[in-house]
């Protein structure tokens with residue numbers, strides 16, 4: 001269902017307020033050809049209405065001839081800012097960048113954040129943004145779970161379907177996504193509500209079963225028959241299954257890049273307002289599938305780059321795979337059981 005400009009402006013005002021936007025700060029809205037016009041116009045009205053100095057940096061797209069998908073998350077790394085000092089200068093000189101284009105997993109994003117600029121990614125359709133406006137409770141829930149993940153040395157993921165994966169932890173930072181950017185140099189994604197980290201290099205081993213109903217992104221598909229991944233020393237070494245498995249294998253093989261098979265971020269969904277079934281209601285090119293990445297209780301793992309975490313594995317191929325009905329243990333302690341979050345906030349409040 002469409003959302004009114006008035007309601008979208010109010011949604012932006014809430015998110016910009018949570019992001020500590022102050023009058024006189026410089027906001028640059030980063031756009032491309034896929035930017036939704038209502039998201040753009042309401043962002044600029046809301047920021048201006050809060051007294052910000054508002055710029056827009058509109059950049060032509062790149063990699064259209066290289067990517068097999070039009071999903072902005074399907075082909076990452078190089079962006080229109082690669083080798084673009086003028087664009088970089090504008091964004092590094094801004095207090096807040098509203099990324100309506102998608103810079104995720106690019107070295108340029110890291111460079112802009114290091115300058116102290118805050119960056120908020122927002123590329124989902126306006127009605128999805130409005131439905132999943134972040135709240136302080138989202139932050140509290142993610143931060144409570146982060147306390148556990150920060151201290152953990154091992155993540156062990158199991159499921160009745162046959163997943164049994166062990167990942168050593170500690171080399172990489174956490175990815176805390178709660179939907180607003182309330183500190184200098186912070187990146188976040190609206191909408192979100194999940195927690196992740198990256199396994200230590202070469203230290204993921206076991207089996208991952210992508211069961212019927214689990215989701216492949218950017219394929220935007222609900223798997224209809226099991227895919228079994230064998231994971232050895234941080235890489236997927238074998239893919240077994242039926243048509244879904246063949247499609248996944250063919251897609252990743254198209255990158256001709258061994259790093260595309262590496263385990264990337266691993267974590268779990270904490271957003272009670274996101275739902276597993278939403279992806280089935282959208283045309284696949286109308287959404288990047290954030291309900292699927294954030295629904296509470298999923299085990300979200302991914303394949304491909306770890307530049308986001310300061311790693312050196314830079315591959316354009318990025319696959320996000322949220323699984324249902326998994327049990328995630330940190331050093332033996334459950335944080336989800338059979339796809340349900342054990343409430344960290346309640347535990348933390350004890």
Ligand SMILES: O=c1ccc(O)c[nH]1
Pocket residue numbers: 073177189192293302320
């Ligand atoms: O918000 C995001 C989106 C995709 C991803 O792989 C990580 N975080």
